[in-house]
Amino acid sequence: MHQHSLDLMADFRRKYLDARKSEALTILDLGSQDFNGSYREVLANPSWRYIGVDLTPGPNVDLVLQNAYHWRELKSGSADVLVSGQTFEHTEFFWDTMSEIARVLKPGGVCCIIAPSSGPQHRYPRDCWRIFPDGFAAVARYAHLEVLDAQTQWEDLPEYDNENNKWHDSVLIARKPELPLRLRLQFAFFSWLKRRFQPGPGPADxxxxxxxxxxxxxxxxxxxxxxxxxxxxxxxxxxxxxxxxxxxxxxxxxxxxxxxxxxxxxxxxxxxxxxxxxxxxxxxxxxxxxxxxxxxxxxxxxxxxxxxxxxxxxxxxxxxxxxxxxxxxxxxxxxxxxxxxxxx
Structure with missing residues (x-):
């Protein structure tokens, strides 16, 4: 977790969450395990409930998911906010992850996703993707989320060192729209069909x-x-x-x-x-x-x-x-x- 990513998340908090300091928000942090830093302190607030979510137990992990693309442990419409940083590049099928993000968000809930657009290979345990704003916008649309902002750090910033600048972070901020009941039931039904009947991927090498x-x-x-x-x-x-x-x-x-x-x-x-x-x-x-x-x-x-x-x-x-x-x-x-x- 490099400093530029922490600063991007702090900026997200200032713009989208600080006006809700007195609300009892549930905030999920996907890929929260603390290897060299986390968003827990950035998102600390007495009224908010921060839950670190990951696929393996470890520091800063409150909830362990058994399946990367089917989160049985999290109810639909249970989170006000979902954040994730330096995780999507390691996720083989991140579009399915985005569908699960949309499912667990409450109507009106927001997400902030940060991932690199460049930088060297760094497997944890795999390193699959680099993402541009159009890619983030596309995957948000795939999950029926409304894009509030999608941008990339295209140039090196003088206030950061090479360890930060080499990633040229991209950030997506998206909101789950307030949909009519008919559409909500439609999406829920097709989501269930997909989880129930779509064959999963074969084993990775x-x-x-x-x-x-x-x-x-x-x-x-x-x-x-x-x-x-x-x-x-x-x-x-x-x-x-x-x-x-x-x-x-x-x-x-x-x-x-x-x-x-x-x-x-x-x-x-x-x-x-x-x-x-x-x-x-x-x-x-x-x-x-x-x-x-x-x-x-x-x-x-x-x-x-x-x-x-x-x-x-x-x-x-x-x-x-x-x-x-x-x-x-x-x-x-x-x-x-x-x-x-x-x-x-």
Whole structure:
């Protein structure tokens, strides 16, 4: 949560909420988990009820949703205000999210959505979109919301540093119109039909991402990644860019499945194998970081993914300058019911 986003939300409060300080407003903050700041203080008021909403428990989360696009935990027409910042870019099907926002807002309720229009890739756990004003206006219209304002910071602002300016934030402010009863029933009925009968999306691929050391840093901009389908073993090879050090080497996973098996992990330098783990004991030198959890297994490294930042760290190895470095992996992602399946 960068300062420009906080300032945009403070501006929204001044323009649309401060005149309602004495009202008992219910404010939902979608994607509220506090990694490096939140809107809670910006929206603090004794008369208002702030509810942090997210898909996983954590700091600043009051309510955990079980489904990203069907919020059974929230009643229709229950919120006066919904805010969301730095969430839509990570949401695969954000138009369905906007439909749920429209559903939970009361007639006359307002939303403020902030998302970047530019900036580098930053997966939490995925990074799917950048949004312009016309895109925000279109998705609001899709959800039958009235656009009050939609704009983008097109130029760098001198009062902010590069960490703020690189995102060129877009902001949408929209209101749920007061519709006649007939139209409200129509929308409610079609919303129910969609939730009840529309097939959901297929499972997303698992992403394995290798972070080489370049210039003494590990940066997502320098990372290499591949995707693989679930339940079957997949052999993948990463060839690190020239000048990349072989260690410390970090490997991340992004997966809709809670378990990733590593059947083999081999590091080759100029054709010579410097590190090779291919059995349960051989994986002992690999350190788990972030929110990864090691599960017991005699044959391979079994990793339980409990959040959005599971990491594997390889042991330190010496790589000669200018050497060609390759990382070879044998991987499988699966759900808990596959836990008893052995490696073939």
């Amino acid at each position: 698992t992403i394995v991402e290798v972070f080489p050391m370049l210039g003494g840093e590990l940066r997502e901009a320098d990372s290499l990644y591949l995707r693989f389908s679930p339940n079957e073993w997949r052999d993948v090879t990463f060839r690190l860019p020239p000048g990349a050090a072989g260690a410390p080497l970090r490997i991340d996973f992004v997966s809709p499945f809670p378990v990733v098996d590593v059947g083999r992990l081999r590091l080759k330098v100029s054709g010579n194998t410097l590190y090779d783990a291919a059995a349960g004991a051989g994986f002992g030198g690999i350190r788990l970081g972030g929110d990864a959890e090691r599960l017991p297994d005699a044959k391979f490294l079994r990793v339980k993914i409990t959040g959005i930042d599971p990491q594997l760290w390889l042991p330190m190895v010496t790589v000669p300058p200018g050497a060609e470095v390759e990382v070879h992996l044998r991987l499988r992602a699966h759900a808990p019911h596959r836990l008893e399946t052995d490696s073939k």
